[in-house]
Amino acid sequence: xxxxxxxxxxxxxxxxxxxxxxxxxxxxxQRKDSNGKIIPAHHITSITVDVGGKRIIQGQTGPAVSxxxxxxxxxxxxxxxxxxxxxxxxxxxxxxxxEATIS
Amino acid sequence: MKKRIGALMAVMAMxxxxxxxxxxxxxxxxxxxxxxxxxxxxxxxxxxxxxEEDNPAELFEARGEELWKAKRGPHNVSLAETCDLxxxxxxxxxxxxxxxxxxxxxxxxxxxERRIAYCMVKHQGFKAEDLAKKPFSSGNYTPELVSLxxxxxxxSRKMKFAVPQKHPKEKETYQIGKEIFAYRAGPWDFSxxxxxxxxxxxxxxxxxPNLSTSEGAxxxxxxxxxxxxxxxxxxxxxxxxxDCFRQQRFPEPNYVSPSLTALLSYMTVNxxxxxxxxxxxxx
Numbered sequence: 001x002x003x004x005x006x007x008x009x010x011x012x013x014x015x016x017x018x019x020x021x022x023x024x025x026x027x028x029x030q031r032k033d034s035n036g037k038i039i040p041a042h043h044i045t046s047i048t049v050d051v052g053g054k055r056i057i058q059g060q061t062g063p064a065v066s067x068x069x070x071x072x073x074x075x076x077x078x079x080x081x082x083x084x085x086x087x088x089x090x091x092x093x094x095x096x097x098x099e100a101t102i103s
Numbered sequence: 104m105k106k107r108i109g110a111l112m113a114v115m116a117m118x119x120x121x122x123x124x125x126x127x128x129x130x131x132x133x134x135x136x137x138x139x140x141x142x143x144x145x146x147x148x149x150x151x152x153x154x155e156e157d158n159p160a161e162l163f164e165a166r167g168e169e170l171w172k173a174k175r176g177p178h179n180v181s182l183a184e185t186c187d188l189x190x191x192x193x194x195x196x197x198x199x200x201x202x203x204x205x206x207x208x209x210x211x212x213x214x215x216e217r218r219i220a221y222c223m224v225k226h227q228g229f230k231a232e233d234l235a236k237k238p239f240s241s242g243n244y245t246p247e248l249v250s251l252x253x254x255x256x257x258x259s260r261k262m263k264f265a266v267p268q269k270h271p272k273e274k275e276t277y278q279i280g281k282e283i284f285a286y287r288a289g290p291w292d293f294s295x296x297x298x299x300x301x302x303x304x305x306x307x308x309x310x311x312p313n314l315s316t317s318e319g320a321x322x323x324x325x326x327x328x329x330x331x332x333x334x335x336x337x338x339x340x341x342x343x344x345x346d347c348f349r350q351q352r353f354p355e356p357n358y359v360s361p362s363l364t365a366l367l368s369y370m371t372v373n374x375x376x377x378x379x380x381x382x383x384x385x386x
Contacts, residue, residue, distance in 0.1 A: 003166065
């Protein structure tokens, strides 16, 4: 299974700042190894973010995103104590869900 | 002392591997551009501060924590219950900023990585040859020692370097480091101090810190272990120093070599009293 994400969620005024750091190789499928063989694509294809039980982001990502990516969101509405649930899936069927509480 | 350095270099020469296609370093002094250079440096610092808020090094710290606490190796023990990094078994807070130091059980001065590798071999029963097989990160591969070192270094965040210089061997190691730093050799007759022993030097656009000064030495040890955005890999000072030898066209040092401990001792003692920010992020 994939390594855990690091999630930070903080209220700044009435806006929640959510940042997530994911552990993923994010291979584009265009690189070659030292033997000249193509390294197969391996990247996150979809991300969802739920805050306080409500889906606020449903996104698709591709090979252009860097290795070990960081995503940041600013969300209006939630309050401290709300739960943030972030989920990703990659093109090999691997997936990961992590949670954090807004502080 | 001179003789010992010669012997060290000879050992390193036996495990020689020259980098044939490395780029030509061009070294120029920039006496008039000092002001502009400072502005660039300041901007880079800002850039780094922003990046450090979400440093992927944290992912490696998390992996290192698992490795540190897990019972592993032929002896099935954890490092947390066996490994003394100088402040007592399993004590991590501030250990990294007080290394290299003298360890009575090994009768040697060791830096963080050498000490962790020593613990892995002595307590957990791993084979040193196996650890040395692929010592550096590349692609999706990260050696366990790199994650472990990042985890240990994370426990010295925002603490001041306080590398001890009480034991005679600690003083001796510092002196050996100083000599290696000034030791000219290799096909280009280079030493570390050729580039890093005076003010205002640079290689291409990279400003070079003067490691014989306190501020310069801090710049050399600050930010390591570091996450390198180029390639997205975690590297430690062992890799960084190895790269210096490679760029000088020197034979590359053995895995966790005492010569690197000596150089690290020289650099870290020079940086004593200044704050270590923790595992960093590099371009």
